Amino acid sequence: MKILMTLAVALSLAAPSARAAEDRRLVLVTLDGxxxxxxxxxxDPALAVDPAIVEDRPxxxxxxxxPADRKRALTPFLHEVMATQGVLIGDRDLGSCARVTNDKFFSYPGYNEILTGRPDPRIASNDPVPNPNVSFLEWLDGRPGYRGKVAVFASWSVFTAILNTGRSRVPVNAGFMTPKPHGAFEAALGRLQDQSPRIWSTVRFDAFTHNYALEAIRRDRPKVVYIAYGETDDFAHDGQYGHMLEAAHRADGFLRELWTTLQADKAYAGKTTLIVTTDHGRGDGSRPNDWKGHGAVIWPASDQTWFAAIGPDVKKGVTKLDQCAGANxxxxxxxxxxxxxxxxxxxxxxTPLPIFALR
Incomplete structure (x- = not known):
């Protein structure tokens, strides 16, 4: 009888942990470039007052x-929430390091590396060529418990190729796709997207990507979500520093709304890890207008990135790792x-970054 009671107690103690592990959720977000x-x-104090690249200087x-703290003024959620309740790595001024490990330093190679765990020298352009590699998202979608519970929302249309939608079963809403609406909100969102100006031929405004993702999270409650915002890269390429700053600030607001939504939903609250990073860096400012571009040939410092995470098992307040964090x-x-x-x-x-307290 004692043995049976001991076994019952052990099982009762183990069950919550097993259920928690089984019901863990993940949201991965990237801010392009x-x-x-x-x-x-x-x-940047010099760039932000330059009339050639900032329209609304006042x-x-x-x-x-x-504001006294410029970084918190620009990305308050990253610094006030993620950096204090989780990890925020990559401040090279303080000796922290994050980087891509591919040798291209632009988007498709960077996203392939993030999503597959290793660089691929065959991916040498941003052309929408179907990715021969299987992402961890596609792999998860083929596993019991995850099938049909992985979703991707991206501003850049090339994500249909990066995630090889012709081969994988992962649903990807990217570029100017207007999916069949599930309700009045999505119908209105689709009309607005179709009727809005298109500044770039392959990249929609991040607000559409964000709201499509948020609506799907509230309605379908997928276990794994990947959201790829794009405006920060495209406004920079256009030489619009003021618009790039505003895009970064909006994206930070999207992150706050996303995290608040997740924590208010019992399907996600206390179970979800949010990871935020970027596909590449940019010029380091050593030459005029360096901030506009990236790529290994002309901008060798554009391998420099950053990484943030928050979640139930993520360590708190980590700003630096023993080794440089790799996108792989x-x-x-x-x-x-x-x-x-x-x-x-x-x-x-x-290998996984050493950011988890209980692993």
Whole structure:
């Protein structure tokens, strides 16, 4: 009888942990080409007053230069919430380091590395060529418990190729897609997207990506969501520093709304890890207009990135790791957040970042 009672107690103690592990959730977010310099220094004082690249100089000055803490003025959620309740890595001014490990330093190679756990030298352009590699999202979608519970929302249309929608079953809403609406809100969102100006031929405004994602989270409650915002990169390429700052600030607001929504939903609250990073860096400012571009040939410092995470098992207040955090480690880190064996996905992928308190 004592043995049976001991076994029952053990099972009762183990059950909550097992259920928690089984019900873990993940949201991965990327901000395309968002420099670590703006994340950790805030708006650049010289760039933010340049009339050639900032239209609303008084507004930009008041919002992002006048505050005593420029980095918190630009990305308050990253610094007030993620940095204090989780990890925020990549402030090179303080000796913290994050980088891509591919040798291209632009988007498609960067996203492939983030999503597959290793760089691929065959991916040498941003052309929408179907990715021969399987992402951890596609792999998860093929596993019991995750099938049909993985979703992707992206501003850049090339994500249909990056995630190879012709092969994978992962639903991807990218670019100017207007999916069949599930309700009045999505119907209105689709009409607005179709009727809005298109500044870039392959990138929609992040507000549409964000709201499509948020609506799907509230309605379908997928276990794994990937959201890829794009405006920070495209406004920078256009030489619009003021618009780039505003895009970064909006994206930070999207992150806050996303996290607040997740914590208010019992399907996600206390179970969800949010990971935020970028696909590449940009020029380091050593030459005029360096901030506009990226790529290994002309901008060798554009391998420099940053990484943030918050969740039930994520350590609090970590700003620096013993080794430079690699973009090739994001996939394994995401899988570890879900308590899924990353080696079963790819034993050659980058290893998980040491950011979890209970692992």
């Amino acid at each position: 968002m420099r670590w310099q703006e994340v950790f220094r805030g708006a 507004g930009i000055k008041a919002a992002f230069l006048d 480690q994001v996939a394994a880190t995401a899988l570890q957040a879900l308590d899924v064996d990353w080696k079963a996905f790819d034993p050659q992928a980058g």
